[in-house]
Amino acid sequence: MSHTITVRDKDIVVECEAGETVLDAMERAGFAIPYSCRKGVCASCEGGLCGGEAQVRGQGHLTGPQEGVKLCQARPLTDIEIAPARIRKVDPVERKVLPGKVRKIQRLAEDVAAIHLRFPIGNRAPFRAGQYLRVMLPDGDSRNYSMANPPQKNDALELHIRHVPGGKFSESILARLAPNDVLEVELPYGEFTLTEAVIPALLVATGTGFAPIRSIIENQVRSGAARPLHLYWGGNGSDDIYMRAAMEALAERHVWFTFTPVVSGADAGWQGRRGFVHEAVLEDYPDMAGLEVYACGAPVMIEAARRDFCAKAGLDPDLFFSDAFVPSGDAEAVPA
Ligand SMILES: Cc1cc2nc3c(=O)[nH]c(=O)nc-3n(C[C@H](O)[C@H](O)[C@H](O)COP(=O)(O)OP(=O)(O)OC[C@H]3O[C@@H](n4cnc5c(N)ncnc54)[C@H](O)[C@@H]3O)c2cc1C
Numbered sequence: 001m002s003h004t005i006t007v008r009d010k011d012i013v014v015e016c017e018a019g020e021t022v023l024d025a026m027e028r029a030g031f032a033i034p035y036s037c038r039k040g041v042c043a044s045c046e047g048g049l050c051g052g053e054a055q056v057r058g059q060g061h062l063t064g065p066q067e068g069v070k071l072c073q074a075r076p077l078t079d080i081e082i083a084p085a086r087i088r089k090v091d092p093v094e095r096k097v098l099p100g101k102v103r104k105i106q107r108l109a110e111d112v113a114a115i116h117l118r119f120p121i122g123n124r125a126p127f128r129a130g131q132y133l134r135v136m137l138p139d140g141d142s143r144n145y146s147m148a149n150p151p152q153k154n155d156a157l158e159l160h161i162r163h164v165p166g167g168k169f170s171e172s173i174l175a176r177l178a179p180n181d182v183l184e185v186e187l188p189y190g191e192f193t194l195t196e197a198v199i200p201a202l203l204v205a206t207g208t209g210f211a212p213i214r215s216i217i218e219n220q221v222r223s224g225a226a227r228p229l230h231l232y233w234g235g236n237g238s239d240d241i242y243m244r245a246a247m248e249a250l251a252e253r254h255v256w257f258t259f260t261p262v263v264s265g266a267d268a269g270w271q272g273r274r275g276f277v278h279e280a281v282l283e284d285y286p287d288m289a290g291l292e293v294y295a296c297g298a299p300v301m302i303e304a305a306r307r308d309f310c311a312k313a314g315l316d317p318d319l320f321f322s323d324a325f326v327p328s329g330d331a332e333a334v335p336a
């Protein structure tokens, strides 16, 4: 049985099909609300359930009013009213499931591999810089990985995968993966994309959180835009900043691009900035009024950056955008 979803203080009413989540129904109707993992782990989609009842995976049977409801896991049981953190009208999302043939696997650092995929001739997968895809696993589970290439090149994809000890994909499957193997991928997903604003943006990454940010930067190079972008890329050691030379070369070629690598661990040979990456950003930008921030990678960095940038540097919380690389396997989602 379907139910209606009304958005508080907006003239928006959407039909939600039986079994559909609030996030899926809103997307189908052409409305974007914040999300990242879609697995109930990251909390990016949290919003209010103002009235009505919903079954929320991991949170149980909820009756409004309730705050902090994960709208990616919420299935209405009655007509409901919601208050998402943000909402905007977008074109309905058209996702594709495509076979990606492995063209090459490249080692970028000791624990980071790049997988280059190519789609069959005539197949393209449009996406926006900063978005991610789902790799479908043989057992029906899936993993999220961000596209590291610019969207102009959408008949082929590049993914940067960090090795997670014991990981189903990043250890077991990746160890056996070879050129000409096929990975089934579904895309595009994600809201971690630059807004239309022209104000300067700070890009903050740890480890492979660099992947979607690289896509954003390369997209700006190809489109000829000149929005000021300052990338801070943090790692435990200098090896974690695995495309440092390429970013330094880019910063020399484009006046709109600034690059600051930051190392937090004991790397004896490192001559550059030291400390936690978000603290380096705060030192350089004690006043963040009039800036946008895009942070991607370790959840702990993203939480610290969101908290400190807003509390200490006056960043508008609505101008902080993030993708936290939380575990994206189904087994990791909070059980119902
Ligand atoms: C929106 C989004 C985009 C992402 N993009 C990327 C990307 O571009 N590159 C990339 O390398 N990763 C990315 N990730 C993380 C990725 O989806 C996987 O979760 C990760 O690769 C682990 O998968 P796995 O199958 O190897 O490990 P799993 O089998 O899922 O996990 C094995 C064990 O490691 C733990 N674990 C899983 N992930 C992590 C982690 N990140 N840190 C610490 N412990 C962990 C699990 O809890 C489990 O105990 C992204 C995640 C999200 C939500």
Ligand code: FES
Pocket: 034, 035, 036, 037, 038, 039, 040, 041, 042, 043, 044, 045, 046, 070, 071, 072, 073
């Ligand atoms: S998008 Fe809902 S918890 Fe991550």
